[in-house]
Each structure stands twice: as structure tokens, then as C-alpha cells.
Amino acid sequence: xxxxxxxxxxxxxxxxxxxxxxxxxxxxxxxxxxxxxxxxxxxxxxxxxxxxxxxxxxxxxxxxxxxxxxxxxxxxxxxxxxxxxxxxxxxxxxxxxxxxxxxxxxxxxxxxxxxxxxxxxxxxxxxxxxxxxxxxxxxxxxxxxxxxxxxxxxxxxxxxxxxxxxxxxxxxxxxxxxxxxxxxxxxxxxxxxxxxxxxxxxxxxxxxxxxxxxxxxxxxxxxxxxxxxxxxxxxxxxxxxxxxxxxxxxxxxxxxxxxxxxxxxxxxxxxxxxxxxxxxxxxxxxxxxxxxxxxxxxxxxxxxxxxxxxxxxxxxxxxxxxxxxxxxxxxxxxxxxxxxxxxxxxxxxxxxxxxxxxxxxxxxxxxxxxxxxxxxxxxxxxxxxxxxxxxxxxxxxxxxxxxxxxxxxxxxxxxxxxxxxxxxxxxxxxxxxxxxxxxxxxxxxxxxxxxxxxxxxxxxxxxxxxxxxxxxxxxxxxxxxxxxxxxxx
RNA sequence: GGCCCGUUCGUCUAGCGGUUAGGACAUCGCCCUCUCACGGCGAAGAUCAUGGGUUCGAAUCCCGUACGGGCUACCA
Numbered sequence: 001x002x003x004x005x006x007x008x009x010x011x012x013x014x015x016x017x018x019x020x021x022x023x024x025x026x027x028x029x030x031x032x033x034x035x036x037x038x039x040x041x042x043x044x045x046x047x048x049x050x051x052x053x054x055x056x057x058x059x060x061x062x063x064x065x066x067x068x069x070x071x072x073x074x075x076x077x078x079x080x081x082x083x084x085x086x087x088x089x090x091x092x093x094x095x096x097x098x099x100x101x102x103x104x105x106x107x108x109x110x111x112x113x114x115x116x117x118x119x120x121x122x123x124x125x126x127x128x129x130x131x132x133x134x135x136x137x138x139x140x141x142x143x144x145x146x147x148x149x150x151x152x153x154x155x156x157x158x159x160x161x162x163x164x165x166x167x168x169x170x171x172x173x174x175x176x177x178x179x180x181x182x183x184x185x186x187x188x189x190x191x192x193x194x195x196x197x198x199x200x201x202x203x204x205x206x207x208x209x210x211x212x213x214x215x216x217x218x219x220x221x222x223x224x225x226x227x228x229x230x231x232x233x234x235x236x237x238x239x240x241x242x243x244x245x246x247x248x249x250x251x252x253x254x255x256x257x258x259x260x261x262x263x264x265x266x267x268x269x270x271x272x273x274x275x276x277x278x279x280x281x282x283x284x285x286x287x288x289x290x291x292x293x294x295x296x297x298x299x300x301x302x303x304x305x306x307x308x309x310x311x312x313x314x315x316x317x318x319x320x321x322x323x324x325x326x327x328x329x330x331x332x333x334x335x336x337x338x339x340x341x342x343x344x345x346x347x348x349x350x351x352x353x354x355x356x357x358x359x360x361x362x363x364x365x366x367x368x369x370x371x372x373x374x375x376x377x378x379x380x381x382x383x384x385x386x387x388x389x390x391x392x393x394x395x396x397x398x399x400x401x402x403x404x405x406x407x408x409x410x411x412x413x414x415x416x417x418x419x420x421x422x423x424x425x426x427x428x429x430x431x432x433x434x435x436x437x438x439x440x441x442x443x444x445x446x447x448x449x450x451x452x453x454x455x456x457x458x459x460x461x462x463x464x465x466x467x468x469x470x471x472x473x474x475x476x477x478x479x480x481x482x483x484x485x486x487x488x489x
Numbered sequence: 490g491g492c493c494c495g496u497u498c499g500u501c502u503a504g505c506g507g508u509u510a511g512g513a514c515a516u517c518g519c520c521c522u523c524u525c526a527c528g529g530c531g532a533a534g535a536u537c538a539u540g541g542g543u544u545c546g547a548a549u550c551c552c553g554u555a556c557g558g559g560c561u562a563c564c565a
Contacts, residue, residue: 012565047565112563119562126490129561154563173494182492182561190563197565221493221560244495245558253558282501282513289503292513309502312558316500319514329527372526382525433523448523460525 005037006211014050016262017062020246023280029068030303041073043084062263080208092195095203104232107153108135130184155189166224171241171305178224202226206235214241241305244312270375275327279320283313325374337362347380349387368462391457401453408487410450415480430465454483
């Protein structure tokens with residue numbers, strides 16, 4: 001690797017952080033960490049109409065939530081600030097001055113209307129719609145005078161005559177060659193004095209001494225133009241890595257139609273940041289083709305640009321769900337208890353302070369839900385029966401299980417046996433209930449299923465004995481009694 | 490229109506001249522088991538987009554074609 005690795009993620013705050021952008025951020029971050037480099041966060045807020053401070057704040061939150069810490073940028077500052085493009089206009093002006101001085105930029109007085117109509121004509125005729133360089137042929141002194149006089153103008157890049165092919169060195173695609181003739185003299189600075197994207201981004205990347213540019217595929221075609229700017233500025237051209245797009249299941253660019261797309265939405269839907277990070281990392285990159293669980297720590301040590309795949313990847317929500325389950329199961333019970341409570345509060349089950357009031361109860365519950373939840377939002381429905389005095393018996397469970405021959409006897413016997421239990425734990429509850437099948441002359445499964453419906457209200461639940469232990473003696477006995485009276489046999 | 494990029498099981502991918510084309514998710518069986526889930530074992534699933542080359546030998550290298558995508562803006 002060339003000297004100091006400095007990479008940047010430069011979102012434009014025109015919306016929330018999208019998973020595509022998040023993946024780009026992950027790769028930049030991982031690459032910086034892997035090489036002991038610097039991860040810069042820059043806000044490309046040059047679109048005044050659509051950029052908002054709310055969006056910026058949310059993007060920062062999403063990045064933090066994912067665990068992507070930046071070394072330079074908003075909130076932390078750094079030696080190359082400010083890190084908002086709208087605050088760097090001086091840099092663009094300086095860069096433009098340099099280009100004016102060395103003749104790589106020239107003023108253009110063509111009106112937008114004129115350009116548009118010319119473009120339309122050229123396109124209709126099947127010709128080149130690029131700028132025809134009318135103003136490049138103006139006498140320099142003349143042009144300077146018109147600028148001085150205040151005539152409306154933009155500044156264009158003068159593509160060097162006779163410039164050979166422009167080759168983009170890309171870590172993902174190898175060397176891509178663009179014929180220089182295909183480049184027109186694009187605009188650097190608009191009529192209102194603001195820089196265009198291709199100009200601002202290069203000035204910033206050069207000023208911030210960015211060594212590697214890892215970004216979306218959609219910028220590949222713009223890269224030769226940007227290389228021309230680097231050259232005009234006399235700055236070294238960084239190495240590139242262009243990432244292919246993320247698609248929805250229909251092969252179209254991922255959008256809201258496909259479900260959650262913002263990092264914020266994934267958070268709300270119960271995904272763990274470590275799982276989303278892992279999933280995103282693997283969407284277009286692989287460690288070795290075998291390993292699927294790649295936590296941040298491994299990513300920081302093993303990420304490499306040469307294992308990024310070239311083709312677009314379809315976002316697979318089912319695989320994310322599986323991976324989220326893997327990470328959920330990996331959280332230690334104590335930690336899991338703390339992480340699950342906010343979701344219970346949101347569902348109206350737990351209240352602030354509950355965890356502190358009986359931590360051991362929540363820690364005992366944690367392993368039970370942990371291995372059954374794919375998302376944190378799965379938890380509340382699973383445990384709701386533990387947070388109410390009167391459980392609602394599901395009609396189908398009632399008719400199929402409690403309506404069964406002998407159900408009443410089972411419930412009565414269970415009530416009997418449990419009411420005399422001295423120590424109320426999952427182990428003692430199990431021991432007690434396991435004696436029933438024999439004395440009742442029924443199968444163990446039948447006994448447990450009847451008890452399950454009575455206690456949890458459902459045919460599918462957390463493990464019975466543990467559930468009863470967590471529910472407590474009073475509520476359990478009450479439910480067995482209620483269910484027995486609802487029994488027809 | 491021009492210029493670029495991409496194409497291996499349904500999906501994410503491994504592969505970088507010689508493999509029975511490997512793994513993961515999803516699917517389907519079986520096992521474990523108080524239900525569900527977890528876990529274990531196994532099955533099915535890819536004429537490597539396609540047509541030509543190069544080579545003793547091609548998923549791997551070259552060219553064309555098809556399909557998809559990007560750029561070609563005083564958007565980013």
C-alpha cells in the first residue's frame with residue numbers, strides 16, 4: 001500500500017443513509033482500519049434544495065449505530081476541515097484560480113438555452129451531444145474582459161488537445177481505458193459561482209489527500225473527467241475501487257419498493273447493527289468463499305479490495321434474517337437482557353426500571369427468546385404471556401387441545417401437583433409434570449401440550465417448564481384453573 | 490446514438506488453464522426434542538449468458554453477440 005491510506009465516505013444529505021451508501025461506508029472504514037489508515041467523513045451538501053441538517057444528523061447516527069467510527073469529519077474535526085462542502089468554497093476558488101493560471105480552465109458565455117437546443121439537435125441527428133467548445137476558441141484577452149465586465153459565464157475544463165487515452169486504475173475492475181476524445185469540456189464552476197460535483201469532489205479529495213477512492217459504480221464513467229481535473233491541478237491521481245450496485249430481488253436498483261432500505265429502517269425492524277454490518281460487508285465482498293460470519297473485528301483485520309466482486313448483488317432479506325439470528329444468539333444473556341428490554345417497553349410490556357428490579361428474571365428469559373428470534377421485533381409477541389394476568393387463549397388452540405378428551409383431568413392433575421411444589425424452578429416444575437403422564441395414563445406430549453395452551457394461550461411457545469418457572473406459581477395455577485373450567489371434557 | 494461496466498446453483502459467493510465446479514441462505518428429507526426454535530446429518534439445485542477462437546486442455550485468456558446497468562446535466 002502506498003504511504004498513508006486515507007479514504008473517505010462522502011454522502012450527500014439529501015435523504016437517509018441507504019444500505020448502498022452504508023456498504024460503501026463499511027468498505028471504506030474497513031479498508032482504513034485494515035491498513036492503519038484514516039477514515040474521513042465528508043458531507044457533500046452542495047445541493048441546497050435537497051440537503052438538510054436533519055438528514056446529516058441522521059446519517060451520522062446511522063453510521064455510529066453501525067459502529068463505523070470516523071477519524072476526521074463532522075463532530076470530530078481534523079486537520080483538513082471543514083468537512084462540509086458548503087463551507088469549502090474558498091478551496092474551489094483557489095483551485096479554479098490555479099486552473100485559470102495554467103490555462104486548463106476557460107470561461108464560457110453560452111446560455112443554457114443555447115446549449116440545450118444545440119444538444120437536442122445533435123442528439124436527434126445522432127451526433128455528439130457534448131459541448132462544441134465555441135468559447136474555447138475565443139480570444140483570451142477578449143474573454144477576460146467580458147468576465148471583468150460581469151457578463152454571465154461558467155468555467156469549463158479545457159480537455160488537453162492530443163491527450164491520449166485516459167486509464168482508470170481500479171482495484172476492482174483493473175485498468176479501464178477511456179478515449180479522451182469522448183470527453184467534452186465539462187463545467188467546473190456554475191454561473192452562480194458554485195462548483196459542480198466533478199470539480200468539487202476532486203478539489204476536496206486532493207486537498208484532503210485521499211489515497212483511495214472507494215465508491216459506487218455509477219461514478220466510474222465520471223472518473224476520467226475527474227482524472228483530468230487532478231492533472232489540471234497538478235495533483236496525484238488516487239487509486240479507485242468502484243463497487244457495483246445493490247439490487248432488489250427483481251434485478252432493479254434497490255428502492256423503497258423492496259422494503260427497508262435505510263439503515264434507520266433496519267434498526268427499527270429489529271436488526272442488530274453487527275449483523276447488518278456483516279451482511280453488508282459480504283454483499284459484494286468475500287473473505288474466502290467459505291466464511292459467512294465476519295464480525296467487525298475480523299473485517300478490520302482482513303478486508304481487502306481485491307476480493308470485491310464485480311457484479312451487482314441482489315439484497316437477500318432472508319439471508320439477513322438468518323444472519324441476524326446468528327448474531328442474536330451470540331449475545332451473552334446479561335447483555336441480551338439489556339438489549340431486549342427497550343423492545344419490550346416499545347411493545348408496552350415492560351416499563352422503565354423493570355430490568356433493574358429483577359435482573360435475574362430477565363437474564364433467565366434471555367436464552368429462551370434468543371434462540372428463537374430472528375429480529376428483536378420477534379421478541380414481544382413471544383413473551384407477551386409473561387406480562388399479563390390473564391392470557392388470551394387462542395381459539396384454535398382451545399378447540400384443538402383443550403377440547404380434547406381428558407384435557408380437564410390433565411389440568412386438574414397439573415394444578416394439584418404444582419400447587420404442592422415447594423421450590424418453584426424449571427427443574428422442579430419439569431420433575432413434577434413428568435410424573436403426570438403415568439398416573440393419568442396418557443402420553444407425555446399430551447400433558448405438556450395441554451399445559452402449554454393453558455399457560456401460554458398458544459400451541460407454540462417458549463419451553464413449557466421454563467415458561468412456568470418465569471410466570472410464577474400464582475399466575476400459573478390461576479391459568480390452569482381457568483383453562484380447566486373452559487374445558488369440555 | 491457514443492463511451493464504459495457487468496453476466497458461476499432461486500440468492501450471496503469460491504474459483505484466478507487441468508476440481509466429481511466448493512461453501513452459505515432459502516427449499517426438501519431425516520435426527521434431536523414438551524411445541525416452536527436452535528443444532529446435527531443428508532438431498533435436490535449451475536449445459537459457468539451465448540457464439541466463435543487460442544490451447545493437449547477454458548468457468549478461467551482473446552473477439553463478437555444478447556441481455557442488464559452506468560455516464561454522456563450549470564444533479565450528486
